[in-house]
Amino acid sequence: MAHKGLSKYFRGVAAVPKIVDHDERRLELVDATWRIIARHGLESATMREIAMEAGFANGALKPYFPTKDTLLEFAFGHVFNRTNQRIAQVTKGKSGVDALRAFCLEVLPLDEERINEARIVIPFWQKAVNDPQKAAIHQQSMDEWLAAIRRFLAEARDSGDVRAAVDDSILAGQLLNMLLGAQIEAALAAEGHTDFGHAEQLEGYLALLGKNTTADGRQSGKHA
Amino acid sequence: MAHKGLSKYFRGVAAVPKIVDHDERRLELVDATWRIIARHGLESATMREIAMEAGFANGALKPYFPTKDTLLEFAFGHVFNRTNQRIAQVTKGKSGVDALRAFCLEVLPLDEERINEARIVIPFWQKAVNDPQKAAIHQQSMDEWLAAIRRFLAEARDSGDVRAAVDDSILAGQLLNMLLGAQIEAALAAEGHTDFGHAEQLEGYLALLGKNTTADGRQSGKHA
DNA sequence: GCTTATTCTCTACAACTATAGAAAATAAAC
């Protein structure tokens, strides 16, 4: 990833060292890109707008991202990176239903920050529909998510928290699609709207997986 | 919606009658737009490309759609119209779980045609994220879908097919998000990939709503 | 054939885009 990184060490004289950390600068530019897309949409994310948002003039992005597509792909990829990092944090030390709940609560667009991420991921999906390389970025994270969900489900079955007579792979697919659909609902809602009942939907789903409903309609938990 | 529709009747002499049905022509243009978007994405859907796909030259769309945005909004709205029409057909005469199943099977991207519709609706969502008028088109259909799902659920509870101890509004939200998420999975997959297990996910979900899981893990149906 | 309303083609244009690259500005080392 290092760009022109070591040239100074190959010179005879001690030359002027690098001023800006290129990797860090790339992240700043990605951040500016996110802000533009979240605020005004992908069509407003022109090289000029992004440069201005980051505090630079038109051509300043060139040394860090050779083309716009490079920038966008890097920016989109970083949304997943960030989410995956947060997932690792909140699921650390947890297992079973606890881990599954933490995972979903982290992916769901429950606050302004993650609603903005939903507003970024939808333009990404739109690009990915006709760009296999971008679709692969999406697919890789989805495969990881599915594997994580299945692992949590298996643990939850061991502890008796999940007892549904449905295959775990099918349950994982259901849950993943629910999480993705929630992004759409949140991203399309009017600004300021932040509560979509997604947390309740999650609890309801977890209840479906673990609890029984008796013939007369009374609910019973795992110790019933 | 009629455009220049009645001018001939306001003349003294019997003038030349309309040659083309404007409403029908608009549908042809929408169809061409769909084909372009499904095949090469929203960015390729230029006025020139659309006109050519429909068999016309550049300026020929003008009399039928004054602007590109008019055309796109009409095209996107018609995806929902078509889906809603199909929904009405397949749910007619049904109720409860049967109607719910038919509804979902019609919305899910289970064949090439509906996968193409998923490839159209994602660009629409991307536009709707920053266009309240388009978002409203989406929201109206979603409100209708939610109402339909709740109605089917209520019927299914009456007949005993649904006995989950979770509020129907929450269940409806879960199911709707699953349906939307399925569109994303299907649209981003490589061409030719048509089986995503969505039908199995639906059956699994319906099973969660109705069947019990006893403490020792044995599954029991509604007559248990 | 002619007339007339309608439809379509084609050219034109102004705005905007990503990108390239020369020139200026900058900041460290001496």
Place this chain on the structure above:
DNA sequence: GTTTATTTTCTATAGTTGTAGAGAATAAGC
């Protein structure tokens, strides 16, 4: 201050876009 590598600005360019509108082509009624 001077030098030098780096960074940034700024201008230029080639391409594409939506839109406008004049003119040609078309088709029906006479």
